[in-house]
Amino acid sequence: MFGAWAKRAATNHGLRSMPSRMASATRHASTEATQQSGYRTAYEEALSLIEVDKKERLKMLERVDKEITRVKKGNTPTQTAQLSALNAVKFDLQVKSELNDPEIRRNFSNGNLDMERPVYRYLRQKQFEKTPRKQLLQRVSQMNVTPDLLPLGLVPTVEVNIQLKGQEGPVEPGVFTKPEQVYKEKEKLVGGGINYSIEEHYNGKMENTTIEVPKVDVTNFHTDKRLYTLLFVDPDSPDVANKTYQQHCHWLITNVPLSATESTVVGGDTVLDYVPPHPQKGTKYHRYTLIAYEQPNNGSEKVDIKVDKREGFDAKSIAAQHNLQPRGVSFFRQVWDETVTSIYNDVLRIPEPVYGKPPKPQRYIRRAVYIQ
Amino acid sequence: MLSIVRHSCQKQQNLLRQVVAVRHNSTGGARPDNNVQNGDTRVELIRRVLFESPAREPTIKLEGKALEEHETIERAWKLHKMRQREQRQQTLERQFRSIHLAMSELEKASDRLFKGAIVKSRHITYPKQAKIPTETPSPQGWDYSYKHSTE
Numbered sequence: 001m002f003g004a005w006a007k008r009a010a011t012n013h014g015l016r017s018m019p020s021r022m023a024s025a026t027r028h029a030s031t032e033a034t035q036q037s038g039y040r041t042a043y044e045e046a047l048s049l050i051e052v053d054k055k056e057r058l059k060m061l062e063r064v065d066k067e068i069t070r071v072k073k074g075n076t077p078t079q080t081a082q083l084s085a086l087n088a089v090k091f092d093l094q095v096k097s098e099l100n101d102p103e104i105r106r107n108f109s110n111g112n113l114d115m116e117r118p119v120y121r122y123l124r125q126k127q128f129e130k131t132p133r134k135q136l137l138q139r140v141s142q143m144n145v146t147p148d149l150l151p152l153g154l155v156p157t158v159e160v161n162i163q164l165k166g167q168e169g170p171v172e173p174g175v176f177t178k179p180e181q182v183y184k185e186k187e188k189l190v191g192g193g194i195n196y197s198i199e200e201h202y203n204g205k206m207e208n209t210t211i212e213v214p215k216v217d218v219t220n221f222h223t224d225k226r227l228y229t230l231l232f233v234d235p236d237s238p239d240v241a242n243k244t245y246q247q248h249c250h251w252l253i254t255n256v257p258l259s260a261t262e263s264t265v266v267g268g269d270t271v272l273d274y275v276p277p278h279p280q281k282g283t284k285y286h287r288y289t290l291i292a293y294e295q296p297n298n299g300s301e302k303v304d305i306k307v308d309k310r311e312g313f314d315a316k317s318i319a320a321q322h323n324l325q326p327r328g329v330s331f332f333r334q335v336w337d338e339t340v341t342s343i344y345n346d347v348l349r350i351p352e353p354v355y356g357k358p359p360k361p362q363r364y365i366r367r368a369v370y371i372q
Numbered sequence: 373m374l375s376i377v378r379h380s381c382q383k384q385q386n387l388l389r390q391v392v393a394v395r396h397n398s399t400g401g402a403r404p405d406n407n408v409q410n411g412d413t414r415v416e417l418i419r420r421v422l423f424e425s426p427a428r429e430p431t432i433k434l435e436g437k438a439l440e441e442h443e444t445i446e447r448a449w450k451l452h453k454m455r456q457r458e459q460r461q462q463t464l465e466r467q468f469r470s471i472h473l474a475m476s477e478l479e480k481a482s483d484r485l486f487k488g489a490i491v492k493s494r495h496i497t498y499p500k501q502a503k504i505p506t507e508t509p510s511p512q513g514w515d516y517s518y519k520h521s522t523e
Contacts, residue, residue: 043441046448053451100451102444 157299
């Protein structure tokens, strides 16, 4: 019975393949078939309703715009509050007028979005809040990055994507990466130099071996340019003197201008140059964390951080000292590999340390040899 | 497609047959039988029904243009319902506002009339012409020329 009905529906709309037989049998018919009969399909009705709603919202938007210009001219004590409320309403109208448009949704799902338009920003933000952020927060709390480096209850508002060379997508937070991946991808020395001159060392041996910092993309949702500070820190660096772990800062750049349209990390002042991650032999895995801080006063103030040493770093105190608000985070884990030896030899020029457990004290005096 | 439906129906029917069998074999109390002699014990059966139901693929899988059209229609329908809801809400608010304004004016104008306007009628009313439901219609049929008495 059901098969006969599906067959009848299929013949009405011409030949269709098997999987979409069900699709064609749903309530809305194809537009060509109904154009002659004068009836409108559900899809056409949907489009016209969306159009009507859009027109209404745009008319409302005009009124809101007029109101904004009027409020801007006057100078009342409630001006800032009124303006912020009106701008929120304006953003809402701009988004909702285009949110139901199938073309825009199609563009967004294809990844073809223009961050200047409020709709795309809104959709991107919702997408971030739904999946990647939840996973990030899970991983961050599970791997104890939050109590160690970040304040409890931090809710990231920007998405930090670390792009490693040789990897297709951005680094998933918390996954294990190989030291050579991170080392190799920092192949090019961009701008400011590191203290060690690797070009001399590799002259003639490897042609393109220069150290490249990872391509970091901080997807944010504000149109204005704000200044960010990026900190790449390893909280699991061994501290032998205190028999504990300490934070080791691998990279610190300040005053990086970022906006919704320009989200790649370019420029800014380098406080500490990039050092590739080098998890030491004998230690457990290290968590290498990249934190994006927003500079004070909504990212408008320039910040001058002076750090004398990389070891014994304290991310929380530096952030508190310079009033930096953590906005985004991403991290990956690494474990010792033979590549780390080459990093120590070539890049850091330090003899490679090997860690192990301290020797156990002998509790009881025992005869080592059996005496007859 | 029909064979899949038949197969899953059979699985459900098998489980149901087991339920019936256990019911016939069950002891008087609510305690489940710990021996596996009669086949599945009741608790095990419940567990199987709850947690080991066969994994089913979604029957309709839309792709591409059809999916886009479907989603647009769904959004438009939700939009339509939202607009209807908001329209109703606006109407109610307008009505309330006008009633509120009128009552404020009345309060200022006359206390007696105001109190009278607030109170609802306390008379108990019952429809005189209420028809008792019957199983069959009347042999005379429906009386189209009936007019209620106005007194």
